[in-house]
Amino acid sequence: MTYAEEFEIWRAARLAALTAEDGWLNLTDRVEIAAGRMTVGAAADNDVVLSAGPAHLGVLELDADGASRFDAGAGAVALQPVPDNPPRLKVGDLLIEVTQVEGQYALRVRDAASPALQDFAGLESYPLDPDWRIEADWIKLETPKSLGIDMVTGVETSVQLTHVARFTHEGAQIELLPTHWKSGKPMFVIRDRTAGRETYGASRFLIGEMAGDKIVLDFNKAFNPPCAFTEFAVCPLPPRQNIMAFEIRAGEKKPIEG
Incomplete structure (x- = not known):
């Protein structure tokens, strides 16, 4: 395939x-x-x-x-x-x-x-770009770390960090924090410089795919959080470390209006 x-x-x-x-x-x-x-x-x-x-x-x-x-x-x-x-x-x-x-x-x-x-008018995404399928290092922390996560409602929750995902983009080292787990897979709450213009302003979600001692971050599969579709969902906001100062023109765009 x-x-x-x-x-x-x-x-x-x-x-x-x-x-x-x-x-x-x-x-x-x-x-x-x-x-x-x-x-x-x-x-x-x-x-x-x-x-x-x-x-x-x-x-x-x-x-x-x-x-x-x-x-x-x-x-x-x-x-x-x-x-x-x-x-x-x-x-x-x-x-x-x-x-x-x-x-x-x-x-x-x-x-x-x-x-x-x-x-429902459907989903709109960027064209598939294999270059945004990144194999990152999956690094286990020596001791789990507690981190406060803000929710869109203003409430703060606490999560336990056990790993970080590390990769290089345009010569800079990037570390993303997996703050949640879905069906046993690490989930990253992220934001990049397309936010608010082309992608949903608060965040997008990305599920990591384990590959031995690596983790695949396929940003083509970055998707809108529930809060992009309904006011009745309560979603986490990205931690500061997951707010990237570059554009990720891959994955889902803002929901289509109408």
């Missing part, structure tokens, strides 16, 4: 994930909640008022430890954990999730019938 063919498979999977029932296009609500019992629905008399779904969807119970159950009228059912995602439950056309950021819980709702899925 050629590199171009492999990339097209990746791009198709990226588009499928974005437009899936649990993708980022059909989020309708994110409401901060506290432990307790609360009614949920679109009617104003609910404790948690949604912008989608029936007037009275049901009752959510949230324990102090984050365990949650939802009763849509046939008895309480536990929200189920999903790899790399918060616990969730399908209720009619709605997919409800209980998320948590630094101790603050929120009810997040997706609507499978949302017109946003039909109205």
